[in-house]
Amino acid sequence: MNANREVLCMEPELTETPIGVATPVTPTTDTMPRRASVGRDVRNTVGTITVPNPRMEARDVNVFYGEKHALKGVSIDIGAKEVVAFIGPSGCGKSTFLRCLNRMNDTVSGCRVAGQISLDGSDIYDRKVDVVPLRAQVGMVFQKPNPFPKSIYENVAFGPRIHGLVNHRNELDELVEASLRRAGLWEEVKDRLDQPGTGLSGGQQQRLCIARTIAVSPDVILMDEPCSALDPIATAKIEELIDELSQNFSIVIVTHSMQQAARVSQRTAYFHLGHLIEVGSTRDIFTSPQHELTEDYITGRFG
C-alpha cells in the first residue's frame, strides 16, 4: 500500500551509516574516574604500603644471596589482625621476604639482609634481639607439614615449655587443648594425644603445626604455601582457620594459588623479580589492578 510513498526526511545514513561515524561531540576528561595504569617497565611499588595500625613495618629491605640481589628495596606494613597475601611467580622474592620477617634467613649461608624491619616499633635485626623469642612472636607455618617426631600433645606443649609460658601441668594441659581447639583439631585428636603427630593426615598435621605456632601466643603468623600439599577439603579447613585466627593474629600468607589469596586475604602484595610491584586491597587487586605486571600475572598472561 505504501510502495509509492514519498521518502520523508529519512536520509541515506539511516541505512548506510557504518558503525562509529565521527560525531562533533568531543569528550571531556573532568569528573570521569579513571584507572591509574602503570606500565610494565616501572619497578616502584604501586599502591599504599602503609596501614593505620601496623604490627610490622619493613622499609627498603634488600636481600642478597652472595652476589645475587634477590630482594630489591621492599617496603610494606603488616597491620594488626589482618591477612596479607604475597603472590608472584617462583623466584620473585615473596618467600625470601617472608623469611626476613622472623629472621629465618639468618640460617642461610651467604644471605645478607639490609634495610629496617620492626615489630611493634622495635627493630628485629637489632644486635640485642634474641631470635628464639622473636620466632615465637613471629611464628611460621611451612609448605610441608613438619610436626616433631613426638606425640601430638608434646608437639603443642613443646613451645610453651621452652619459652616458660606455663607453670603447672594443668596450665599446660589447658593451653594444649585451647591451641588444638583454635586450630580446629581438638575433636579429631583428643582421644589420642599420646600418639605421634606424624601419624596424622597431611591436613591434620598442618593444623597441628598451626596449633604449635599459636600455642606460644605469637603476634604474627607467617605461612609459606600452607595448603600446597593438601586436598581441597583440608585446604578449606585451613582457610577457615586463617579466617578465625585473623581475629587475634596478623597473618602473612605466601601462596601460588591466586584464588586462595583472593579468598583469604584483605590485602594482597604482588612481587616480580625481587621487586614489590603492587600492594592494595585484595578486592581492588583482583578487580582493577593498577600495574600492568599485576594484571598480566593474575589474569594468566605469563609473558
Next chain:
Amino acid sequence: MAHPTEGHTVKRFDGELNHLHLRALEMGMLTCNQVRDALNALQQLDGGKAMAILDQDRTVDHMEVSIDEEVVGLIARRAPVAQDLRTIIAISKIVTDLERVADEAARIAGITHTLADGSRSSPGNQLLRDVLVMGRMALDMMQRALHALDTMNSAQATALIRERDEMGLEFQSAFRRLTTFVMEDHSNFGHAVNLVLVCKALERVGDHARNVAEYVYFLVEGRDVRHLHNGERERGVPTVRHDAEEDGDAG
C-alpha cells in the same frame, strides 16, 4: 595494556573471550538493524515489515540467553579476575541492554502494525518528521556505543556518556509539537499518542546506548560511572564542552 581478550598463556581462554565479544557485537548489529528496520517500516507504514521485526525479536532474545550461558560457563571454568572479569561482567550487562533495545524496536513495529492496518488515515509527514529525527539520533548513539564496544575504547565511550541529552531535549520538543497538532485538529489525537510512544521508545534506545558506553568504560577503566551524570541530564544542563581537548587515550 593488553587487549582485553588477548595475551593469555592459555590460548583457548583468548578464543573464548574473543568469541563472547564477537557474539555481543553480532547481537548489537542485529538490534541496530531492528531499530533501523522498525523506523523504515514506520516511515513506509509497512505492516508486513513490522511483522518481520516482531518475529526477529525472538532471535535477539535467544542470543541474550545463549551469550549469558557463555558468561556463566566462563566464570565457572576460568575463575576470571581483573580485566577478564570486567570484560565478562560488562558483556553480560551489555546484552541485557541490547535485548531491551530490540524490545523497543518491537514496540515501534507493533505501533506501525496498528497504524498500517488501513482502517485509519496515515499520520502524515509533519507528524512523522520528529519521530524520524529522533530515530536517526538513537541509531547514531547505538552505532557509536557499538563501535566503542568493538574497539574497547574508553575515549569513545566517554564521548557518548558525557554528551548532553539531545534525545531528551528532542523528545520534549517533539512532545510539544505533537500537542500543538492535536490542538489544531482533534482527529490527529490517535496518531499523536502513538507517535509519542514511538518517540519514548527511541529515547529509551538512546538511554540503552549510553548504558552500553558506561559498561565499555567500566570494562576498560575499571571504574563504574553509572548514574554519575544523571542529575545534570535531568536538569537538561549541557555536560559537554565542545571546545574541550580531545581525549586521546585509547585505554
